[in-house]
Amino acid sequence: MIVSIVIFPDFELLDVFGPAEMFGMARDHFTVELVASEVGPVASSQGPSAIAERSLSEIGEPDILLVPGGFGTRTLVYNDGFLVEIARMAESAQFVTSVCTGSALLAKAGVLDGKRATSNKNALDWVMAQGPQVEWDRGARWVEDGRYWTSSGVSAGMDMSLALIEKIEGPDLARSVATFAEYDRKPIDWQSTNDRSLSGLTQSGDTE
């Protein structure tokens, strides 16, 4: 299966490359591709740039569509052309997934109406405003609602990806990937701390 990960200016690095690592390590089963509005380099919120190999308009029926978060989501929720492409790809995808505030983009595109979903716990108020018809879960590490899988913030995308690998290919492969990545998986009901009194970050992508 091909995992088509959407990137855009100011995407969050770990939202993209955590899942890309997990799926990409199981290379006999999954192929990871980065896709964007246009082919070429795209700068992340943290600085480094990655290369989109295909444009959204080239994507027909995705196997697994993954929409990450990042500060760029704040402007993309007003980009109708982008949201129309997201909705079109989501309609035919076998699995529609998101990490962090990526679910705000899916919600604004109408993809999650009537579905259960989650997002970064530090950005939930803004995300929920993008999808009033979505049944938002404030607690889950990730949420599975049929073919719609949405994860909590940043690092949670790795747990969701391992759970999806487990669903599609079985527990042995997911366990092997986690072992070789020396990654300690979190269960679906794991809750991170959410202490807004912590300071020291400004303009930090998803957290503004």
Place this chain on the structure above:
Amino acid sequence: MIVSIVIFPDFELLDVFGPAEMFGMARDHFTVELVASEVGPVASSQGPSAIAERSLSEIGEPDILLVPGGFGTRTLVYNDGFLVEIARMAESAQFVTSVCTGSALLAKAGVLDGKRATSNKNALDWVMAQGPQVEWDRGARWVEDGRYWTSSGVSAGMDMSLALIEKIEGPDLARSVATFAEYDRKPIDWQSTNDRSLSGLTQSGDTE
């Protein structure tokens, strides 16, 4: 401080972008740059390509040098020109760090002789052979020996990075970054499972 992360063909995605996320989120304190033998796109072991903004020869005295692992290390340990550049940069860096089999490159370059260090627990035999004068630690999540910080496999780079953020800028900033990334930090003595009987992965980058 500038975090100069070295990339090369078949680098491991999470080795690079886990630390890049953690340092990059604290953007008032750290700037992340990707560097390589030549400026331009570099393909990871998992498929996606990132862009090196500067060449190794342009790097004078790095603040924080980070060397990731990945399947590409298997050929780079025979690339004398590359190893000479690594040794040159390491000599003047304030902190010399590695993730996963990146420590094999530091070891082969002679940078870790007489130092304590660690690496991916699934690749330790090969890594240890690259540096017989290194005091290898088979158990640690990461090892701190003065200005030399080396981490265990793949996901461990995030814990080492948060510990280094804590050392340089204090515990509040490190805790804020982990909170916003919804990341559950592992302590320095945390040991991952290491079950070589697990199967399902072939040619999976660092694990061969």
